Amino acid sequence: xxxxxxxxxxxxxxxxxxxxxxxxxxxxxxxxxxxxxxxxxxxxxxxxxxxxxxxxxxxxxxxxxxxxxxxxxxxxxxxxxxxxxxxxxxxxxxxxxxxxxxxxxxxxxxxxxxxxxx
Amino acid sequence: xxxxxxxxxxxxxxxxxxxxxxxxxxxxxxxxxxxxxxxxxxxxxxxxxxxxxxxxxxxxxxxxxxxxxxxxxxxxxxxxxxxxxxxxxxxxxxxxxxxxxxxxxxxxxx
Numbered sequence: 310x311x312x313x314x315x316x317x318x319x320x321x322x323x324x325x326x327x328x329x330x331x332x333x334x335x336x337x338x339x340x341x342x343x344x345x346x347x348x349x350x351x352x353x354x355x356x357x358x359x360x361x362x363x364x365x366x367x368x369x370x371x372x373x374x375x376x377x378x379x380x381x382x383x384x385x386x387x388x389x390x391x392x393x394x395x396x397x398x399x400x401x402x403x404x405x406x407x408x409x410x411x412x413x414x415x416x417x418x419x420x421x422x423x424x425x426x427x
Numbered sequence: 428x429x430x431x432x433x434x435x436x437x438x439x440x441x442x443x444x445x446x447x448x449x450x451x452x453x454x455x456x457x458x459x460x461x462x463x464x465x466x467x468x469x470x471x472x473x474x475x476x477x478x479x480x481x482x483x484x485x486x487x488x489x490x491x492x493x494x495x496x497x498x499x500x501x502x503x504x505x506x507x508x509x510x511x512x513x514x515x516x517x518x519x520x521x522x523x524x525x526x527x528x529x530x531x532x533x534x535x536x537x
Binding site: 344346353354355356359368369370371404409411412413414415416417418419420 | 459460462464466471472473474477478483513515517518519523524525526527528529530531
């Protein structure tokens with residue numbers, strides 16, 4: 310079955326950097342667009358970024374543009390989110406999600422928590 | 428920043444029907460299909476409805492979806508205690524070239 314497992318979260322100081330990973334299994338990873346979605350404590354869902362197959366296309370929410378970078382390694386069946394210049398408002402649970410097509414996030418990981426605090 | 432507007436809460440007694448609305452604009456709901464996600468307390472979101480009114484395998488037919496113009500709605504008929512969760516609508520936004528979520532609706536079973 311489809312499984313997505315995020316890792317790499319933790320406590321980081323404002324202005325710092327962190328890289329999240331998402332290990333995929335149970336499907337042909339290279340065939341699917343992938344997304345990162347985050348949820349601040351007690352708040353709703355916020356789409357962060359997507360990456361297309363073959364890494365041809367990427368895009369980001371305005372709130373993270375220029376600070377975050379999404380990437381993928383199809384050989385390792387892994388998705389990454391490189392985060393820099395982190396701010397307190399980036400504190401959230403970060404989920405990776407498989408895009409099944411027509412911008413439908415069919416499968417989600419369990420999430421990894423990022424806390425930005427001094 | 429949520430672009431799609433939902434009521435913050437909805438409630439009903441077991442067996443009742445509850446409807447959640449989702450309001451957007453021409454660049455998102457007006458141009459693209461709507462998905463709904465269910466998030467049970469302390470868990471990751473789960474796809475509940477896609478392409479406006481299609482249920483993934485395993486989702487009970489008590490859940491139904493519809494879309495008209497720049498609005499969509501999710502209905503839960505025969506409300507059950509296990510339906511107590513947060514529900515989010517979502518759609519692709521052509522202007523943002525990104526995905527937008529609704530503000531979320533907390534459903535309480537009285």
